[in-house]
Amino acid sequence: MPDSACDDASDASDSAGPEALRPHAEQAFAHELSALAAADDRPRPVGWRLSPWAVATYLLGGALPDGTVITPKYVGPRRIVEVAVTTLATDRALLLLGVPGTAKTWVSEHLAAAVSGDSTLLVQGTAGTPEEAIRYGWNYAQLLAHGPSRDALVPSPVMRAMAEGMTARVEELTRIPADVQDTLITILSEKTLPVPELGEEVQAVRGFNLIATANDRDRGVNDLSSALRRRFNTVVLPLPASADDEVDIVARRVDQIGRSLDLPAAPEGLEEIRRVVTVFRELRDGVSADGRTKVKSPSGTLSTAEAISVVTGGLALSAHFGDGVLRPGDVAAGILGAVVRDPAADRVIWQEYLETVVRERDGWKDFYRACREVSA
Numbered sequence: 202m203p204d205s206a207c208d209d210a211s212d213a214s215d216s217a218g219p220e221a222l223r224p225h226a227e228q229a230f231a232h233e234l235s236a237l238a239a240a241d242d243r244p245r246p247v248g249w250r251l252s253p254w255a256v257a258t259y260l261l262g263g264a265l266p267d268g269t270v271i272t273p274k275y276v277g278p279r280r281i282v283e284v285a286v287t288t289l290a291t292d293r294a295l296l297l298l299g300v301p302g303t304a305k306t307w308v309s310e311h312l313a314a315a316v317s318g319d320s321t322l323l324v325q326g327t328a329g330t331p332e333e334a335i336r337y338g339w340n341y342a343q344l345l346a347h348g349p350s351r352d353a354l355v356p357s358p359v360m361r362a363m364a365e366g367m368t369a370r371v372e373e374l375t376r377i378p379a380d381v382q383d384t385l386i387t388i389l390s391e392k393t394l395p396v397p398e399l400g401e402e403v404q405a406v407r408g409f410n411l412i413a414t415a416n417d418r419d420r421g422v423n424d425l426s427s428a429l430r431r432r433f434n435t436v437v438l439p440l441p442a443s444a445d446d447e448v449d450i451v452a453r454r455v456d457q458i459g460r461s462l463d464l465p466a467a468p469e470g471l472e473e474i475r476r477v478v479t480v481f482r483e484l485r486d487g488v489s490a491d492g493r494t495k496v497k498s499p500s501g502t503l504s505t506a507e508a509i510s511v512v513t514g515g516l517a518l519s520a521h522f523g524d525g526v527l528r529p530g531d532v533a534a535g536i537l538g539a540v541v542r543d544p545a546a547d548r549v550i551w552q553e554y555l556e557t558v559v560r561e562r563d564g565w566k567d568f569y570r571a572c573r574e575v576s577a
């Protein structure tokens with residue numbers, strides 16, 4: 202290794218410590234956010250880092266007068282982003298709804314980063330999420346030693362967002378038990394969080410709002426009460442409209458992830474990315490791309506997010522055990538893993554798809570062979 206490379210590495214670790222495996226959106230795109238803030242001469246809602254226009258540009262991409270290129274984060278209908286951003290500037294909270302892998306979490310993170318400069322005020326919803334995760338908890342050592350006081354109070358991310366006029370995020374809202382969900386009703390309608398133990402309240406200051414995400418497929422696990430639903434504006438994120446859009450999303454994201462993992466660049470593997478996306482879309486839609494052959498859909502979701510991880514996995518295989526170019530053999534195992542979730546039923550569906558669609562297709566011989574090899 203040349204000396205300079207060693208120097209660079211030690212310099213970096215001296216000044217900034219080890220690099221984060223996954224930087225937050227506001228860290229990863231700090232230069233874009235500051236260029237946008239500098240170029241942004243439109244009115245900003247109180248507490249916002251950027252104007253709604255600049256937030257939408259941050260999400261959808263564009264070029265600034267000073268030449269800075271803003272990369273698109275979300276690929277999809279512009280109107281959806283505009284409605285989502287506008288909602289955050291009103292007194293209604295934003296609910297991002299959609300099937301798995303439609304970028305709900307991703308959009309929520311980037312919105313919070315652009316609006317508040319901080320995407321980390323996050324509550325992860327699970328079946329075990331307690332009320333304290335949304336309201337506040339106590340530091341029990343302090344509480345026992347000194348009784349209830351401000352010092353003993355441990356604010357939740359939502360409480361901090363209220364006090365500081367920031368964007369709070371709640372992931373997987375419908376997984377949270379209904380009674381805990383309802384804690385949000387007072388917060389969203391009265392914009393206050395009472396702390397009866399201290400005879401106080403925390404009032405939300407301007408700039409506060411909340412983005413929740415929920416999965417379509419989870420409907421029925423813990424439905425949103427209609428009282429809570431009324432506090433939200435719902436924006437449904439669709440699956441990518443065309444195969445080209447989906448290839449674009451996968452290629453972009455794989456490129457970003459690949460760079461952070463020091464993997465070879467993906468453009469060489471664009472053909473393979475198109476193939477993964479085609480397979481996923483055909484199995485999802487239940488029909489081949491030319492509309493001629495009906496296929497059965499497996500139990501897995503085969504989302505864009507899964508296509509991204511299949512391609513990233515393939516790229517890593519080709520980097521470490523191949524020649525660095527993404528080939529059919531590198532993605533075949535990943536596809537099989539994503540498609541065959543239920544070993545009995547899905548395997549039959551996959552075999553049938555291989556024989557009726559993949560085998561016959563021009564230019565897919567290598568891929569067919571690679572799939573046969575890993576499926577055996």
Ligand SMILES: Nc1ncnc2c1ncn2[C@@H]1O[C@H](COP(=O)(O)OP(=O)(O)OP(=O)(O)O)[C@@H](O)[C@H]1O
Binds near residue numbers: 275301308415
């Ligand atoms: N339309 C899109 N534009 C840009 N990226 C997308 C799009 N759809 C999916 N992605 C990518 O898919 C990945 C996964 O998305 P994300 O985790 O946000 O999905 P999700 O809707 O939250 O899924 P889940 O319901 O499983 O939580 C992200 O890395 C994102 O880049």
Ligand SMILES: [Mg+2]
Binds near residue numbers: 305306
């Ligand atoms: Mg999610």
